[in-house]
Structures are given as C-alpha cells and as structure tokens.
Amino acid sequence: MAFEEQRSVQAPPALRAIVSTVIFTLKAGQLQVCLSARHSPASLPETAVSASQSLEDAAKEQIFQLTGHADAYLQQLYTFDMDAHSGNTLTVAWFALIAADKLATAEHADANWVDVLDMPQLSPRHSDIISYALQRLRYKIEYSAVAFELLPEAFTLRELQDAYMIILNDFRLDKANFRKKIREAQILEEIDQYRETRGRPARLYRFRDDAQLETKARRFFP
Amino acid sequence: MAFEEQRSVQAPPALRAIVSTVIFTLKAGQLQVCLSARHSPASLPETAVSASQSLEDAAKEQIFQLTGHADAYLQQLYTFDMDAHSGNTLTVAWFALIAADKLATAEHADANWVDVLDMPQLSPRHSDIISYALQRLRYKIEYSAVAFELLPEAFTLRELQDAYMIILNDFRLDKANFRKKIREAQILEEIDQYRETRGRPARLYRFRDDAQLETKARRFFP
DNA sequence: ACAAAAGTGTTGGGACTACACCCATGT
DNA sequence: ACATGGGTGTAGTCCCAACACTTTTGT
Numbered sequence: 001m002a003f004e005e006q007r008s009v010q011a012p013p014a015l016r017a018i019v020s021t022v023i024f025t026l027k028a029g030q031l032q033v034c035l036s037a038r039h040s041p042a043s044l045p046e047t048a049v050s051a052s053q054s055l056e057d058a059a060k061e062q063i064f065q066l067t068g069h070a071d072a073y074l075q076q077l078y079t080f081d082m083d084a085h086s087g088n089t090l091t092v093a094w095f096a097l098i099a100a101d102k103l104a105t106a107e108h109a110d111a112n113w114v115d116v117l118d119m120p121q122l123s124p125r126h127s128d129i130i131s132y133a134l135q136r137l138r139y140k141i142e143y144s145a146v147a148f149e150l151l152p153e154a155f156t157l158r159e160l161q162d163a164y165m166i167i168l169n170d171f172r173l174d175k176a177n178f179r180k181k182i183r184e185a186q187i188l189e190e191i192d193q194y195r196e197t198r199g200r201p202a203r204l205y206r207f208r209d210d211a212q213l214e215t216k217a218r219r220f221f222p
Numbered sequence: 223m224a225f226e227e228q229r230s231v232q233a234p235p236a237l238r239a240i241v242s243t244v245i246f247t248l249k250a251g252q253l254q255v256c257l258s259a260r261h262s263p264a265s266l267p268e269t270a271v272s273a274s275q276s277l278e279d280a281a282k283e284q285i286f287q288l289t290g291h292a293d294a295y296l297q298q299l300y301t302f303d304m305d306a307h308s309g310n311t312l313t314v315a316w317f318a319l320i321a322a323d324k325l326a327t328a329e330h331a332d333a334n335w336v337d338v339l340d341m342p343q344l345s346p347r348h349s350d351i352i353s354y355a356l357q358r359l360r361y362k363i364e365y366s367a368v369a370f371e372l373l374p375e376a377f378t379l380r381e382l383q384d385a386y387m388i389i390l391n392d393f394r395l396d397k398a399n400f401r402k403k404i405r406e407a408q409i410l411e412e413i414d415q416y417r418e419t420r421g422r423p424a425r426l427y428r429f430r431d432d433a434q435l436e437t438k439a440r441r442f443f444p
Numbered sequence: 445a446c447a448a449a450a451g452t453g454t455t456g457g458g459a460c461t462a463c464a465c466c467c468a469t470g471t
Numbered sequence: 472a473c474a475t476g477g478g479t480g481t482a483g484t485c486c487c488a489a490c491a492c493t494t495t496t497g498t
Contacts, residue, residue, distance in 0.1 A: 015238065016237065051310035055312070090277070090312070092312075158450075174489070176490085177488065180487090197496080199450065199495075199497080200495035200497095201449095202449080380477075397477085397478080398462090398479065402460095403460095419475080419477075421468075421469060422467065422468035422469050445498100448496085449494100451492100452492080455488105456487105456489095457487090457488090462481105462484100463482095465481100466479075468475105469477095470473105470475085
C-alpha cells in the first residue's frame with residue numbers, strides 16, 4: 001500500500017478502538033441517559049472493538065448488555081480522537097433510542113439512568129459526546145419521526161407532544177398546531193382504545209408501518 | 223480497564239484505521255471530486271492513520287498532499303466498517319471544500335479531479351462514501367453558508383447562485399428570490415469592484431467576517 | 445355545576461413563488 | 472438600437488402561530 005509506514009523491526013504501536021453508545025430513554029418526565037454503573041466515577045459504557053466484529057454489532061451488544069434489548073434505534077454519531085490521555089485510542093460514538101416500557105427493570109443493574117439535564121460529573125470527553133448526541137437528537141426529531149422510538153406502541157397525542165417538549169426542553173408547543181401537523185404528516189393511525197385521564201379520555205394512536213420516517217428537507221438557506 | 227480483552231500469549235490482530243477525504247471543488251461549471259491518480263483503478267485517497275497523529279491532522283495532511291493547501295474546510299463524515307474484504311480496517315471518512323482558485327495547478331499531479339455526476343467506476347465502498355458526502359454537502363448548504371468555501375474571496379451573486387445550483391443539480395432557483403434571501407441573511411458585504419460581463423457589470427461581494435455561518439434551524443416536523 | 449383535559453376552527457400576519465419590470469454595458 | 476446579463480418590486484398564495492372555542496369525562 002502506498003501510504004503504509006516503514007517502521008523498524010518492532011511492530012508499530014497498535015491502534016485501539018472503543019465503542020461508546022449514548023442510550024436515551026424517556027422516563028419520569030425526563031430524557032434520561034444510560035451510564036455504566038460498573039465504573040466510578042460515572043461514565044458512558046465503553047467496549048473494546050474486536051477485530052472480528054463490526055462496529056454496529058459491538059454497539060448492539062453494548063446496548064443489549066445494558067438494557068436487555070437489542071432492537072433499539074441506533075445511529076452512528078462521530079469518531080473521536082486521542083485527547084491528552086488516551087493516546088492512540090479511537091472512540092466511535094453512537095446514539096440509541098429505546099422506549100422505557102421495553103427496559104427490563106430488576107436485572108441489568110449495570111445500567112444507571114440519569115436525567116440528561118442533571119448529569120453527574122463526567123470526563124470532558126464523555127460530556128462532549130453526550131452533548132453532541134443530545135444536539136443531534138434534537139435536530140433529528142425536527143425533520144424525522146424518531147420520537148416514536150421513545151414511546152410505547154400505543155400512545156396519546158398528548159404523550160407524543162410531551163416527548164417533543166421534553167427532548168427539546170421547550171414547553172411552548174401549541175397543542176392545536178401540533179396536532180394539525182401530526183395529522184398532516186399521515187404517520188399515525190387511530191386505535192379503538194382510550195387512555196383514562198382526569199378529564200375526557202384520550203384516543204390512542206400507533207405509528208403507521210408504512211409511514212415515511214424522514215420528511216423531505218425544506219430549504220431555508222438561502 | 224474493565225473491557226480489556228484477555229487473549230492468549232499471541233497479540234490480538236491489530237486494528238488498522240485509514241483516513242479518506244472527499245475533497246470537493248467547483249471547476250468548469252461542475253462539482254468535482256479529487257481522486258488519487260496513484261492508483262488504478264481510480265480511488266479515493268487513503269492514508270493509514272499512525273498512532274501518534276490525530277485523525278484530523280491525517281486528513282489535513284492528505285488534503286495538503288493532493289492540493290497544496292492545508293486550510294480547506296474540513297468535516298468528519300462517518301466511520302465505515304469492515305466489508306467483505308477489508309477485514310479489520312476502519313475507514314474514517316471526511317469531506318473537504320476548497321476553492322478552485324487556491325489549487326496549485328502544475329504540481330500535485332497525484333490529484334485527478336472528476337465531475338461528481340460523471341465518476342469513473344470505483345469500489346462500492348468508495349462510491350458509497352462519495353454519495354454520502356454529496357448528500358451531506360447538499361444538506362449542509364441548505365442551512366449554512368458553506369458554499370462560500372467553494373468560491374474565491376470576491377464573487378458575484380450570480381456566481382454564488384450558480385454554485386448552489388450546481389451543487390444541488392437543480393437549476394430552477396429564482397434569481398430575485400435568491401438575492402432577497404441572501405440579502406436578508408446579512409452574510410455578505412459589497413466590494414467596490416465589478417466583474418466584467420457581456421452585459422452590465424456585476425457587483426462583487428465578499429463574505430462577512432462576522433457572519434453567522436449556521437442559520438438557526440427552523441422546525442418543520444412536527 | 446364545575447374542573448380537567450381532549451380535541452377543533454378561525455383569523456391575521458408573515459414568508460415564499462412567480463413574474464414582470466428596470467438598469468448598465470458592449471456591439 | 473438591441474442583445475445580454477445584472478438587479479429590483481409586487482401581487483397572490485400558502486403556511487403558520489395564536490387563541491378562542493367545543494366536547495367528554497369524573498366528582
């Protein structure tokens with residue numbers, strides 16, 4: 001290979017790669033992130049990538065070990081570099097979304113769920129990764145329908161709206177307009193069930209199988 | 223470290239990481255990509271990442287070797303995995319933008335610039351990377367002002383509009399409306415110079431130092 | 445009857461599209 | 472004078488935020 005390095009007899013220092021996944025869920029009215037309880041201080045999960053495994057499989061396995069579920073929504077975020085200490089280690093960061101009702105509770109004591117708006121102290125690297133994941137998530141729900149990945153199979157429009165407001169940390173969404181937009185997007189279908197509330201019962205909806213997950217981007221610059 | 227692997231006496235197979243940059247420029251009315259002329263068949267540039275160098279520096283060096291310039295706009299794209307053949311090699315893909323007037327011409331014969339809409343046959347991996355880079359570039363110019371990275375210091379509004387149309391491969395942009403939007407964005411300042419044309423001379427503009435590169439995202443879902 | 449929450453209709457203003465028009469230069 | 476391309480104004484349309492309103496349930 002043209003760019004291969006010529007080193008002396010000694011083998012070159014091997015590169016290491018780590019996978020770290022920011023797993024989000026929606027619980028207790030908060031957007032929560034899964035930290036690894038194995039370490040102290042708290043940290044994101046870290047798994048060394050073996051040569052025989054794909055990055056995505058490594059991330060999936062990491063999610064499975066922490067949540068007991070392997071079918072979370074998963075997307076690659078960014079690959080971070082060496083910082084002051086890590087030398088020649090690459091961190092491939094991912095983010096994942098999983099609905100709270102899928103989380104097995106008692107087992108998986110390794111998982112430590114914390115409010116993304118009230119995190120314990122982390123290493124700067126891990127803080128950066130989580131901030132970036134949050135930014136990407138916020139960005140993403142504005143042009144696609146991924147918020148559903150955080151809700152149970154059946155949900156009310158109010159719950160969907162709450163999900164948006166919690167993720168965006170902005171509680172000024174107008175109910176009527178929100179509903180209109182969701183209706184027009186044609187991504188939901190009604191269920192013949194209702195959720196009991198303190199007032200009028202709320203109709204339940206589910207996400208349509210054939211829904212278009214990504215709305216086409218509308219140009220706004222220029 | 224908790225996740226470190228326990229292997230036998232033999233060292234684990236080392237991971238390799240490669241940096242590949244999709245370098246775009248705007249030349250001859252085309253959006254062009256830089257391929258490496260050293261290989262045949264044609265391919266994206268590939269540089270092995272050494273343990274002592276950051277990924278970004280490796281990408282910058284790659285750009286310098288092909289273009290003679292190191293200050294291109296640079297952004298990480300995605301990290302690809304092993305495919306059928308590559309075994310345990312990670313490819314960290316980047317994309318870069320460089321204005322055509324900065325490209326030194328005679329030297330750097332390694333660089334082979336080709337129209338992104340009329341590429342030679344490449345490996346599937348490299349085709350994927352370029353398609354993805356193009357998609358990200360198109361996406362990006364709709365909410366930020368990176369198109370300027372592909373233009374010379376001074377340019378006319380028509381040239382800017384052409385840049386948009388070429389990148390988007392959509393030539394239906396309305397002149398008047400385009401100008402209005404650019405004006406409102408307040409990212410340009412006039413220069414007291416004009417470009418000769420076959421008709422009325424065109425005013426030259428330059429990008430404002432204090433301009434806001436990213437316009438705030440407007441929500442369109444929901 | 446009233447509180448609480450679901451659910452809908454209307455309206456005024458702002459943004460975008462389409463298109464017509466004017467301006468400055470060379471031949 | 473006219474061709475060429477730069478540069479601008481405007482009217483109609485569509486979209487959207489704000490807000491008021493109706494409906495259905497429990498107490």
